[in-house]
């Protein structure tokens with residue numbers, strides 16, 4: 001009897017230990033159990049990538065024997081793959097080792113998420129699926145909420161952290177095939193010989209995983225690094241400098257991907273400083289890269305010098321340049337016209353530049369969505385974009401990374417889902433956000449239905465909930481100055497650019513609220529194709545989720561629900577708060593189904609999320625009430641703060657998250 005009791009205690013303790021031994025560092029790659037299936041490689045061309053594919057399967061594949069072979073196939077893109085199941089064997093083929101590696105992860109994903117393993121042909125929707133790190137060489141990360149930068153520049157090139165390989169593996173497992181290592185606010189030092197050797201060391205680690213390295217470059221690098229008197233893209237000395245630099249890069253990294261450039265934006269130098277256009281700047285770099293098959297990703301995130309509506313500026317600056325870019329330039333456009341707001345209509349540049357290659361830039365890091373404190377699953381937001389912008393109009397997809405040195409990589413355990421979903425959607429934008437959440441949950445936490453179903457629903461609702469408690473009905477950019485964490489609709493920084501002020505965007509006054517971008521206002525609606533222009537331009541047809549983005553309306557405007565605009569606003573804020581309360585309950589109910597460590601971590605972050613949601617609701621409603629002068633409907637939760645108290649909040653946000661440079665008043 002004693003013996004049995006002892007055994008029971010041992011089993012229970014080991015179970016508890018197992019449930020607790022999870023710090024999130026294994027991401028969604030937590031395959032466990034006996035593998036043991038035979039994996040045969042029927043290719044004479046050995047490669048490190050092919051070996052990795054075979055090794056991944058040998059470690060974890062539990063199904064029928066697999067044969068991997070490199071084969072040309074007209075139906076397959078370079079990194080596409082074919083899986084044929086039959087006669088007790090799985091035959092996998094691809095034109096490249098990278099395709100076979102993707103196929104290996106595909107099979108393991110199906111196995112680990114308990115999906116049917118069937119014959120299939122898979123090709124990625126985009127050839128370029130790229131992470132953009134906003135990592136600085138001092139290891140701070142602009143808008144990073146998961147510790148320091150992964151890249152330990154001081155110890156590179158000789159010391160290679162194990163995490164570099166794990167990072168590459170995680171990316172490859174979801175099809176990400178490129179990484180821009182450094183911040184778009186780029187230090188010229190990244191192009192020095194010393195740093196290029198460090199970059200080479202990382203590129204060598206990433207290569208077997210099919211990941212190419214790219215760099216953000218500072219347009220004035222020739223001046224900063226070699227004291228050239230100018231960075232004018234039409235100056236021969238400048239052209240020569242870039243050609244030489246590019247040769248130096250390719251001598252170290254033969255498969256280097258190319259450059260990402262933020263020019264003439266927020267204080268960054270660019271061709272306009274020398275009287276040249278964005279196209280002239282981009283083309284000069286593209287010419288230097290061309291013979292090496294490198295590309296230029298030129299960002300359209302610019303401010304025009306005119307006082308045009310902020311939401312119109314990128315279009316005004318870039319549309320006239322349509323057709324003027326070299327074939328190896330891709331113009332990289334943020335998904336929305338302003339700046340990664342919780343919800344934006346798509347940027348009208350998509351669809352407007354028919355003679356230019358375009359790529360979308362999503363933000364995976366949650367600069368405007370509660371940093372790493374709020375559980376917000378971003379796939380539904382990205383799906384909204386793909387619902388309006390046909391995926392075929394894009395050449396590539398980029399996502400601003402949320403990865404850092406934290407043990408669990410992303411800060412919030414659920415922020416990993418956004419890295420995962422970015423990769424999955426970049427491979428196949430027609431996947432549903434629910435299906436992606438489902439497979440991520442099964443691989444990352446638990447396969448139990450009692451866990452996956454309610455938490456899948458929670459994830460699906462989380463973005464809308466955040467929009468509701470932060471900025472419902474098309475409100476935008478009413479964040480606190482600089483760090484963009486909490487609400488500050490009253491913010492007024494003397495001397496700052498007007499279009500960095502919340503009041504520029506919400507335009508609240510006694511008669512109403514919202515930004516009139518219709519034909520009676522800034523006419524931003526005219527930048528959209530006719531059918532959408534008509535839809536957005538009229539308040540009675542404009543989708544309510546964009547209403548105050550496109551219209552300034554009276555507080556008594558009648559909404560589809562029958563409520564007045566003021567009442568609807570109050571209800572939306574309240575409903576966001578109530579949803580987070582529900583998320584807490586849903587989470588607490590699954591406690592017994594997952595490990596204690598991650599359970600508590602998420603539980604604690606949900607408490608913060610709820611406190612913040614209430615803060616948002618009280619701050620915005622009490623502030624807007626000063627204009628509407630209307631009562632907060634009695635059936636919603638009452639404010640618990642005083643407006644004056646809320647106005648005094650100053651957060652101890654670190655320099656990591658809020659770079660000092662943002663506090664300067666820069667004109668372009």
Ligand code: GCV
Nearest residue numbers: 134142143184185262301339
């Ligand atoms: C990297 C926003 C962010 C900045 C960022 C910029 C950009 O303004 O707040 O931190 O800078 O976008 O995308 O270039």
